[in-house]
Each structure stands twice: as structure tokens, then as C-alpha cells.
Amino acid sequence: MSDRPFQEEFSLNLARLIIFIYESGYKCTGGEWWRTPEMAEIYARNGKGIKDSLHLRRLAIDLNLFKDGKYLNTTEAHRPFGEYWKSLHFMNRWGGDFHNSKGEPKPDGNHYEMNPSDNADFNVGVNITR
Numbered sequence: 755m756s757d758r759p760f761q762e763e764f765s766l767n768l769a770r771l772i773i774f775i776y777e778s779g780y781k782c783t784g785g786e787w788w789r790t791p792e793m794a795e796i797y798a799r800n801g802k803g804i805k806d807s808l809h810l811r812r813l814a815i816d817l818n819l820f821k822d823g824k825y826l827n828t829t830e831a832h833r834p835f836g837e838y839w840k841s842l843h844f845m846n847r848w849g850g851d852f853h854n855s856k857g858e859p860k861p862d863g864n865h866y867e868m869n870p871s872d873n874a875d876f877n878v879g880v881n882i883t884r
């Protein structure tokens with residue numbers, strides 16, 4: 755199955771997330787959305803990110819969050835938006851919940867993704883949440 759139905763659903767969820775951020779009195783700018791395989795290789799070599807990141811499939815984005823002109827780079831600042839993101843779709847995951855391979859918390863608060871890996875047969879088109 756092509757990723758495109760998931761990518762389309764991701765885009766719609768992202769639009770809702772951004773509107774929610776602004777309606778909550780915050781602003782944001784876009785960080786990385788699509789990551790090339792070459793870039794992922796470089797990141798993996800430098801211990802930043804993983805080689806099979808959902809960014810490679812256009813199913814993840816990093817958002818830069820601002821309030822009153824101040825850049826907020828903590829996971830906690832993103833938490834209300836991470837919770838909202840997860841409420842939009844059952845495949846949505848928020849980086850603030852991430853753990854390393856040992857099960858220790860390894861939060862990546864500005865990372866928002868849709869992970870269809872366990873739901874390969876899911877028909878996105880008939881399950882739009884709102």
C-alpha cells in the first residue's frame with residue numbers, strides 16, 4: 755500500500771494541530787517535515803535521529819513553538835499540543851512520549867508523527883476523525 759493516504763491524513767491532522775496551537779495563544783514555524791535518505795544517514799552517523807524515521811515517509815514533522823515571541827524548546831511546552839495531536843488520530847504519536855531501546859524516557863517534544871506500521875490495511879479515507 756502506498757503511503758499517500760497516510761500522508762494526506764497526516765497533512766490534515768497537521769493543519770488542525772497548527773490551528774489549535776494558534777487558537778491557544780501560541781505560534782509555530784515548521785522545522786523538518788520530509789527528510790531525504792541521505793540526510794537520515796548523516797543524522798544516524800552523528801547519533802541524531804534514526805535511519806528509519808517517519809520523516810523519510812513524510813509522516814513526521816518537527817515544529818518550533820513560540821509564545822509572546824519567545825522560542826519554547828522544552829518537551830513540557832509542547833505537551834498540550836502533543837496530547838491534542840494524539841487525540842486527532844489513533845495512529846498519531848508524540849515525541850514527548852518516546853523512549854530509548856532500554857525503555858528509558860527519551861523525549862523529543864517538538865516531534866509529531868503518524869505511525870501506520872501496525873495498521874497496514876487501515877482505510878484512512880473512511881476514518882477521518884473530525
Ligand SMILES: [Zn+2]
Binds near residue numbers: 865
Ligand atoms: Zn522529528
